[in-house]
Amino acid sequence: MSAVDERLLPASPLRRLLSRPELGSVVGAIAVFLFFAIAADSFLRAASLSTVLYASSTIGIMAVPVALLMIGGEFDLSAGVMVTSSALISSMFSYQMTANVWVGVGVSLLATLAIGAFNGFMLTRTKLPSFIITLGTFLMLTGLNLGFTKLIDSTVSTKTIADMEGFPTAHDVFASTLTIGGVDFKITILWWFALVALASWILLRTRAGNWIFAVGGNQDAARAVGVPVAKTKIGLYMGVALGAWISGQHLLFSYDVVQSGEGVGNELIYIIAAVIGGCLITGGYGSAIGSAVGAFIFGMTSKGIVFAEWNPDWFKFFLGAMLLLATLLNAWVRKRAEATK
C-alpha cells in the first residue's frame, strides 16, 4: 500500500520547497549575505564568519526554544532577562556559599527551570494571555536581578568568580574557544547546532512535536482528542528556561562577572528571529531550522554593519525592515503552498 497517488504530480519539488516554513528566511539570508559580501571587504574572511556565527549562536540558542514556544501558540517576554537571572543565580550562589561553581550551575538550572514552569503553570491555570503573564515575569525578574545584586554586592554587577574552584572546567563547557583549521570558533556555536538538531527531531519525529503543533494550531481540537495541552505548554516554557540557562552560563563564564541590568530587550530579538524563520505569530506553524536561519540573519546584520564600518545605529533599521519583509514573504509563500488543492 503506497501513499503515493497518480494525481500527485511528480513535478512538485518546487512546490514542496515552497511549502517549507523556513524558505522565506533562507532567501532573506542569502540576500543579506550577498549584500554584506559586496558592501564589506572583510566579510568573507574565515575569522569574520566565525564572529558572525558566534553572534548568531548567542541569539540562536534562545531563538530555538522561543520558536518552539511560538509554534505552541505562546510568547515569553521574560526570556531575555531570564538569561541574566540564570547567570546571577549561578554566580551568587557559588560566591556566597563559596562552593564549587558547578554547584551554582546546578542550582541555577533548577531555579531557571522553576521560573519557566511558573510561567507555564500561571498561563495554563489562569488562562490569561501569555503576553500578560510573561510581561509580569519580565518586570519581576528585571527588578529582582537589580535589587538582589545591589543588596548583596552593593553594585550592579556580581563579584568575579574566576578564581573559584571549578571555574576552568565550567569555562570550557560554556565559553571556550575551539580552533578548527586555524580559525577560532566559540563553543556556543556547537550548543546552538545541537539545540537546533534536538528541537527539529522533537518537532518532526516525536509525539511531543505533534502536540506542540496541535496546541498552537487548534488548542480546543487538541484537547478534545486527548492531547495534554497544559503539560505541553508548561514543557515549552521549561524549554525556554533551559535555553536561558545555557545562555546565562555562557554569559557568566565568558566574563566571570554578570551585569544585572542586561538582557532587557533581547526577548524581542529572539521572537523576531523566530518570526523571520517562518514561525507563524498565531502559532501552529514554523520550524527550528527557520529560527536558526533567523538568528543567522541577525548575526550577519549586526556584525556586517561593523565590518562595513558603518554606524551600528543602522542595525535597528535593518532589523525592522528585515522583519517586515520576512513576514510578508512568509505570508505569501504560505498562501502559495496552501493553494495546492
Place this chain on the structure above:
Amino acid sequence: MNRTTERTALVDLSDVSKRYGNVRALEGVSLEVRSGEITCVLGDNGAGKSTLIKIISGLHQHDGGTLRIEGEETRLTSPREALDRGIATVYQDLAVVPLMPVWRNFFLGSEPRKGAGPFKRMDVDFMRRTTHAELLRMGIDLRDVDQPIGTLSGGERQCVAIARAVYFGAKVLVLDEPTAALGVKQSGVVLKYVAAARDEGLGVVLITHNPHHAYLVGNRFVLLRRGTMVGNHTRDEITLDELTKQMAGGSDLDALVHELQDS
C-alpha cells in the same frame, strides 16, 4: 438492523440534567445508544444539544440523573476518559488542526511509537500508510496525506475525523452537526460515512437540526427544546412529517404560518 436486541445499551442516559450557575441548560433528558444503531438528537439553536454531547464526551459533568456506559453507572471527568471508554466525539468545527498534515491529524493524541528510551519516536511510515489505507476503506481516496488538513473540503474533514474514530476502536461515535455547514451533495457523502460506521457495528449519536438528514439514517429520535426533552421515538413510531413538525415546534409553527399570512 435489528433494533429489538436486548443487549445493554452502549450509552444510556436517564433523566439527566445540567445547570450552569442559575441557568438550566438541560432537564430530564433520556437517550440510549445501541451497537449498530443511529440515535439522532434534534433541536433548534439553544435546545441543549451541545450540552448533551459535552456530557457524553466528558467535557462537562451532569448534575442530575444517571449516565450508564455498557450498563455501568458512571460520571466522565475528561474527554480522555470518554475516549478510553470507547466514546469518540467529532465536533463540527474543532475536529482538526487545519495547518497540520492529514496524517498528523489522524493520529493526534494517540500517536503510535517505536524505539526505546530517548530514541522513542513516532512511527511516521506506519502513520502515513495507515492514514491513507483507513481513509480509502471509508471511500476517501486522498491524493497526499502530507497536505495540511485545512486544504480539504468540510465534508472530507468530517470524514477523516469519522475514519479516525472508527480506526481507534470507538464503540460510540458522537457527531456534532456533521452536515450543518455543508452543501447538499457533501451532506450526502458524510451521511454515507455515518451509515458505514453504523454498519461496522458502532453506536452513533447524530446531533442535527435537519430532520430530513436524521430520518435518512436514524433509528431513534430524541427531540430537545429549550433544554427539555419533548420527544423520544423509535423509527417505527414516527413519520418524517411528524418529526419535521415536532422539530419545527408544532404549534409554534402553526402560529408562525398564521402570522406570516396575516401580514
